[in-house]
Amino acid sequence: MGWLPDERGLDKTAANFVPLTPLSHLRRAADVFPDRLAVVHGRHRKTYAEYHARVTRLAAGLAGLGVAPGDVVATLLPNIPAQAEAHFGVPACGAILNTINTRLDVDTVAYIFGHGGARVVLVDAALLELAEAAIAAMEGAPPRIIEVADAEAGFTASGRYTDYESLLAAADPGFDWVMPEDEWESLALNYTSGTTGRPKGVVYHHRGAYLMTMGTVVAWRMVLHPVFLTIVPLFHCNGWCHTWLMPLVGGTLVCCRDITAGAIYDAIADEGVTHFGGAPIVLGAIIHAEEAERRPFDHVVEVFTAGAPPPAATLRALEPLGFNVTQVYGLTETYGHVTECLWRAEDWDPLPEEERYAIKARTGIAMPMMEDVTVMDPETMTETPRDGASLGEIMHRGNCVMKGYYRNPEATAEAFAGGYYHSGDIAYRHPDGYIKIADRAKDIIISGGENVSSVEVENALAHHPAVGVCAVVAKPDARWGEVPCAFVELKRGAEASEDELIAFCRARLAGFKTPKKVVFRELPKTSTGKIQKFELRDAARAL
Numbered sequence: 001m002g003w004l005p006d007e008r009g010l011d012k013t014a015a016n017f018v019p020l021t022p023l024s025h026l027r028r029a030a031d032v033f034p035d036r037l038a039v040v041h042g043r044h045r046k047t048y049a050e051y052h053a054r055v056t057r058l059a060a061g062l063a064g065l066g067v068a069p070g071d072v073v074a075t076l077l078p079n080i081p082a083q084a085e086a087h088f089g090v091p092a093c094g095a096i097l098n099t100i101n102t103r104l105d106v107d108t109v110a111y112i113f114g115h116g117g118a119r120v121v122l123v124d125a126a127l128l129e130l131a132e133a134a135i136a137a138m139e140g141a142p143p144r145i146i147e148v149a150d151a152e153a154g155f156t157a158s159g160r161y162t163d164y165e166s167l168l169a170a171a172d173p174g175f176d177w178v179m180p181e182d183e184w185e186s187l188a189l190n191y192t193s194g195t196t197g198r199p200k201g202v203v204y205h206h207r208g209a210y211l212m213t214m215g216t217v218v219a220w221r222m223v224l225h226p227v228f229l230t231i232v233p234l235f236h237c238n239g240w241c242h243t244w245l246m247p248l249v250g251g252t253l254v255c256c257r258d259i260t261a262g263a264i265y266d267a268i269a270d271e272g273v274t275h276f277g278g279a280p281i282v283l284g285a286i287i288h289a290e291e292a293e294r295r296p297f298d299h300v301v302e303v304f305t306a307g308a309p310p311p312a313a314t315l316r317a318l319e320p321l322g323f324n325v326t327q328v329y330g331l332t333e334t335y336g337h338v339t340e341c342l343w344r345a346e347d348w349d350p351l352p353e354e355e356r357y358a359i360k361a362r363t364g365i366a367m368p369m370m371e372d373v374t375v376m377d378p379e380t381m382t383e384t385p386r387d388g389a390s391l392g393e394i395m396h397r398g399n400c401v402m403k404g405y406y407r408n409p410e411a412t413a414e415a416f417a418g419g420y421y422h423s424g425d426i427a428y429r430h431p432d433g434y435i436k437i438a439d440r441a442k443d444i445i446i447s448g449g450e451n452v453s454s455v456e457v458e459n460a461l462a463h464h465p466a467v468g469v470c471a472v473v474a475k476p477d478a479r480w481g482e483v484p485c486a487f488v489e490l491k492r493g494a495e496a497s498e499d500e501l502i503a504f505c506r507a508r509l510a511g512f513k514t515p516k517k518v519v520f521r522e523l524p525k526t527s528t529g530k531i532q533k534f535e536l537r538d539a540a541r542a543l
Contacts, residue, residue, distance in 0.1 A: 019183035021206035022213055022244035026052055026088050027177070029247035036225065038247070040271060041081050041255035042152035048247065051085070054168060058089030060175030061167040065144065067119050069094025069178055072189060074118035074143060076100050076109070076127045078257045079230040079239075082148045082164055086122055087234070087243045091187055091206075094178035095119075098189040099235040102127055103450065105510045108199065109134035112191050115407065116201060118143040122164065125155040153257050183207035188238055189406055192332035192451060201406030202332045204238070208400045212335045213245040215369030215400070219340045220275065220302060220326070226251040229267050229276040231259055236449065240277055240304070240336030261289035269295035277337075279307035279449030280314060280481050283325070287317045297322060304328045306337055307449045307481060312357035329363045329394075329437070331423055333402045333415070339364040339373050339435060363394075363427060363435040371398035372420075375429050381418040386429045391438055394427050395420035445474040445482050450512045457484050457515060460508045464501060466494035469523055471531045472515065475540040485540045486515040489523055517543065 004010070018024075029038070030052035038051040046054065067073060073090045075098070077083040083099070090097040098116045100109060102124070113121070113134055121143040123131040128147065135142045148164040149157040157163045180187075183206045191199035216222075228251050232239050246253050254271050256263055259278075264286060267273045283305060303318075303325045315325050328337035341364035348359055366373035375384045375392040384392035401421045404412035415422055424444070427437045445452040454472040461470045468491040475485035486505075490496060498518040506514045519539070524532040 019180045019185075019206060020210040021091075021180050021183060021187070022209045022241070023088060023091055023177065023179060023206075024210070025213065025244060025247040026055065029250060033247075033250040036250050037252045039081050039084055039253050039255065041257075044081055044152060044255075046081070048250070051247075053173060054081075055085050055088040055092060056175050056177070057168040057171040057173060058085050059092035059177060060173075061171035062090065062095065062120060063093045063175065064171060065120055065167075067093055067095050070186075071095045072098050072116050072118045074098040074100055074113065074116065074121040075235070076102055076121060076123045076131050077148060077234070078102060078124060078150075079234055079255050080124070080148070080150050080153075080257055081255055082122060083234045084230075084243050084253055084255070087238060091180075092177040093175075096186045096189050096203075097238070098191075099238060100191070101233070101235045101450075102130075103510050103512060105508070105513075106130060106133040106137055108510070110136075110138035111198060112201075113143060114138045114140040116189055116191070117141075120144045120146060122146050122148055123161075125149045125157055126153075128158060128160075150257065180206045183210070184403070186403065190235075190237060190332050200408060200411060203403040203406050204335060205403050208335050208402075209238070209241050209244055211369040211399045212241040213248055215367050216241065216245055216337075217249060219342070219367045220304065222249055222251075222275070224249050226274045227254060227272050228252065229254045229264065229271075229273045230256050231264070231276045231278040231282055232449070237330070237332050237334075237336035240306075240330075242277065259285075260293070261285040262293035265289065265293055265295040265297075268297045268301055272299070273301060274299065275302045275304075277304040277306070277328075279446075280305055281307075281448045281479060283314050283318050283323075284479060286321065286323070287314065300324050302326070304337060306330065307446050312354065312361050315357045315360050316353065325360065327361055327364060328367075329435075331425075333421060333423075334370075334396055335400045335402075338367050338370045338396060338398070338400055340367050341365075341434070359434075362430070363437045365434055366398075369398065369400050370396065372396070373398075373435070375427050375435055376420070378422060381420070384429060386431045386433060388430045388436075389428055391426055391428055394423040394425045394435065394437070396423060397421065445472075445484050447474075447477075447482050447484065447512050448480040452484055452513045454484070457486065457505065457509065457513055460505050461486055461488065461501065461515075463508070464496065464504050466490050466496035467501070468492075468494075469531070471523055471533055471536055473533055473536045473540050475517055475543055477516070480512075483516040484513065485517045485519070485543065487519050487521060487523055487536050487539070490520060519543070 034049035038048040147161040188204040327341040329339040330337040384390040457472040469489040474482040477483040524535040
């Protein structure tokens with residue numbers, strides 16, 4: 001198929017075939033945009049020449065610590081320059097980047113350290129206690145800590161570990177980057193809670209990340225030199241791959257450590273931010289900002305929002321403030337966003353306001369880098385009708401789908417059954433092909449952009465001596481989008497209060513996973529004893 005009758009002399013060579021990798025973007029930017037501003041964090045302002053030099057020193061420093069190609073280097077960092085530098089510096093020494101959610105509990109971080117096998121971990125000075133406790137609790141060889149101070153936020157180095165800046169200062173500035181020989185080589189390892197309590201390790205390859213950067217430029221209608229604000233944590237799908245994207249268009253990455261309405265308005269007014277991505281909770285914070293937090297600006301800010309789809313009312317309130325919002329959708333397993341609600345101005349601009357914003361809240365269609373994103377019956381693997389009603393599962397196929405789950409071939413095979421990645425998200429399609437999510441995966445709660453496994457929360461509750469049966473579902477929340485809501489049947493004769501059970505969970509789980517409401521009642525069950533969660537979801541919505 002597709003071959004000429006005589007293909008002699010038409011082989012792949014070093015001249016005509018180079019593995020795709022986002023590392024190429026920064027190497028080019030250092031040459032093409034050397035004096036343009038690349039990274040901003042308060043007084044930390046680095047050009048592309050300086051950014052490239054720091055990344056080179058990081059790669060050299062890690063190699064000097066014994067990190068070899070194929071090793072894993074982890075980070076426990078907020079959105080600060082070191083986290084951006086790690087996205088290039090770790091793979092530039094041939095290693096795989098494992099950005100860890102800084103909001104996780106000690107037990108989960110310990111599991112990730114052990115399962116991922118990190119040789120080194122870059123740790124923010126404010127997160128040393130978390131890293132130390134996780135290392136003390138983990139199984140296997142512990143990672144070496146490199147401490148990252150953040151003077152802009154008032155966090156100085158403790159002096160107990162090798163300091164990040166000292167590591168860079170002592171490293172070889174002429175280090176030769178280790179570029180991939182095969183674009184299928186692993187680039188990043190991201191852990192996601194998925195549908196079980198223990199997180200799965202999602203593996204990205206260089207090809208997928210490269211194509212994600214290219215497709216995003218097209219979908220977001222980017223031109224040269226955007227100014228991008230890092231609101232999405234870089235431990236979430238590597239910040240939707242936007243950090244790898246910025247050098248492609250000579251953009252400026254503005255770091256945002258603490259996500260507040262005031263910080264967002266300040267970045268837009270002071271740095272000229274043109275683009276950012278964020279969960280609906282971020283949009284709500286902007287809308288409801290205090291007058292003292294608001295700053296005037298005279299340009300339109302382009303926003304990608306993902307997570308639980310924002311209601312049309314949110315979009316209606318936000319856009320007059322100077323923001324153009326595009327609904328996108330994706331998962332950790334798809335490198336971030338892979339659908340967009342591509343706006344058809346000729347058809348939709350004339351519609352009444354209520355209809356326009358309802359359309360803007362759709363999940364959308366496949367982005368250019370994906371081969372197919374559709375809705376199927378998971379049993380028959382046939383597409384559902386485009387009737388705006390027939391439910392099915394969102395399925396993905398293309399180069400921006402993960403390699404698979406690390407050290408979990410069974411889960412990988414299940415996820416890829418039938419030649420598509422099964423998202424677990426329930427949706428329908430409109431006649432024009434646009435997808436609309438009807439419900440998230442049944443046991444996943446999306447709280448402020450964070451995935452919460454109901455199974456994990458239920459397991460924590462079940463350890464309380466008074467709890468007989470429990471179930472956790474999503475309860476709508478004006479601020480967080482969704483929060484965990486627990487329904488509990490107490491053991492006969494046992495007593496417990498709502499505050500007691502919430503405190504019990506808080507001692508065992510990350511804060512965002514802790515139930516925000518506990519309802520004591522008999523749980524609805526099928527004849528076989530299975531809890532009917534759909535009834536509880538209705539009850540939670542009624543709360």
